[in-house]
Amino acid sequence: MLTLFTYNWQVRKEWFQWCRSISNEELNRQRTGGMGTILRTLAHIIDVEYSWIRAIQGKADVEINLDSYYTIEKVEELSRCYHGDVLGYLNLPSFEEGNDMVEPAWMGGRQYNVDRILNHLIAHEIHHIGQLSIWARELGIEPVSASLIDRVL
């Protein structure tokens, strides 16, 4: 399971790099689907991952305003700021056990086991990255490769 998180973080980093060659106007341009812009979609991925990891740890949710992340530098800073905590949790030897029940504040009292939450986070990020790849093609620019098979992970 950690392989798929590592894959996601690597692809995410390559998208940050990709964004650095795109104008800020394009990164904030309203598009159809996803979270509406490239930067909002990236910030959303980061926010969702962190919120669920904090919920697993029994910590309070940290709400952010996606519109505050209107430059790629701000999005990268958000990712960097949260990443240590996320990685710290996923590197715990206990993390793959996955049977503890978690009740996130924003899910109306529903409970989920850790394994399900981690699978949700993996799928969530890959799905949104697929959306970015269409927007990139619509911009006429090659997207970051999503292929896992030949990556050094």
Place this chain on the structure above:
Amino acid sequence: MLTLFTYNWQVRKEWFQWCRSISNEELNRQRTGGMGTILRTLAHIIDVEYSWIRAIQGKADVEINLDSYYTIEKVEELSRCYHGDVLGYLNLPSFEEGNDMVEPAWMGGRQYNVDRILNHLIAHEIHHIGQLSIWARELGIEPVSASLIDRVL
């Protein structure tokens, strides 16, 4: 790992259902990114999954022409036709061991372990489904939900 395959197959089935409410012309309309049309992208997901599973099993690749799957019925039939073999393999008690090396005919002599291939297949399908979700929104139609968290898997 089987959870993410089950998730993908469930989402795929819901996309088949979604496609049944869309005209064949729209399903075959040329779009930007992915495999160029909704039906070609779905057929590609199915084809890639089957090709890799056959490679793991040491079986010869079965090449298909994506353009032959020009109705949702044909795409569904392809998925159904392959699914028994794929599921049969993934339900083997040995499948999670994952350290055998596989040399697919189409990868220029490179070798991969089973675990990497299975992760590749999971990410591959989710990524392309993310692309379909943008095309759905561009059509003005709500896509299939990609959320894993509340699914009965």
